[in-house]
Amino acid sequence: MTETAAYAGDSSEVRDTETAKKYFDQGWQAEMSGDRMAAISSYEAAYTADPQDANVCFRLAYNLDLLGEEDEALHLYEEAVRQERPSLQALINLAVLYEDRSHFARAERCIRQVLNTEPNHPRARLFIKDIMASKGMLIDDEQEKRLEKHNAMLDTPVTDFELSVRTRNALRKMSIRTLGDLLRVTEPELRSFKNFGDASLEEIKTMLAQKGLKLGQAVEQHQESVKEQVYEQLREQGGNDEMLSKSVNELNLSVRARKALALLNVQTIGDLAMKTEAELMGVKNFGMTSLVEIKEKLTENGLGLRSLDA
Incomplete structure (x- = not known):
């Protein structure tokens, strides 16, 4: 260990800052001359000597990122931004990697940190718009998936459920074949059917309740939609x-x-x-x-x- 080695905070890890600086300078020279592999080798040596040096973490992360080693780069960028006043470029590069992985909340936090330091940062201002748009698209995709799952459930035949023979026969005669069909019929309409009693009604209501559904639900939703449209017309009048x-x-x-x-x-x-x-x-x-x-x-x-x- 060199004379300039020091302990980092409460950590037991020794920071050999002099050796780290020597290898960092070598890495910088190699990077400037276009020898990226040599630069990475020197930066790795510098990182081994002093893993808490934010500049070392950033240069090593940046060069690994350019080579497509995104997992290692992401870890090093995260190390680099743990400083009290992290590099704005490290925050932006980390945000890019987060967005690529659809970690939009993390990417947003990085860019917000940049904007808190430099509100008019041009790249950060553009990037925050992209992130928010991506978050919206993700929400839309999730909503579409939920809708598809819901519609698939509504297409489930009522014969897939454990209903009594009398109830099944009554539903068949009423041309009610799926869960969706049950949502389009009301309780009074079922009661009006010949020989359809309370036992069958309770059986169906219980089965729907287990799915978070109820009789006439689609009718009510349609009526609410029509009501809102009519109310809007009435307001215009x-x-x-x-x-x-x-x-x-x-x-x-x-x-x-x-x-x-x-x-x-x-x-x-x-x-x-x-x-x-x-x-x-x-x-x-x-x-x-x-x-x-x-x-x-x-x-x-x-x-x-x-x-x-x-």
């Missing part, structure tokens, strides 16, 4: 969220009209404006007088019933 959320009782409708709306589970003015004339007229004992009454009340509020093309 002058309606606002406060008015659309008001109870239909505030329209002071006749008893017959209120009973019909209760059968349709219409609770707010927005719910009413989502209905078509055909839907209202399909309710038992709902006549033209009640229809005219409702249309007049909606008109007073700047609204109207949904048209068939909405």
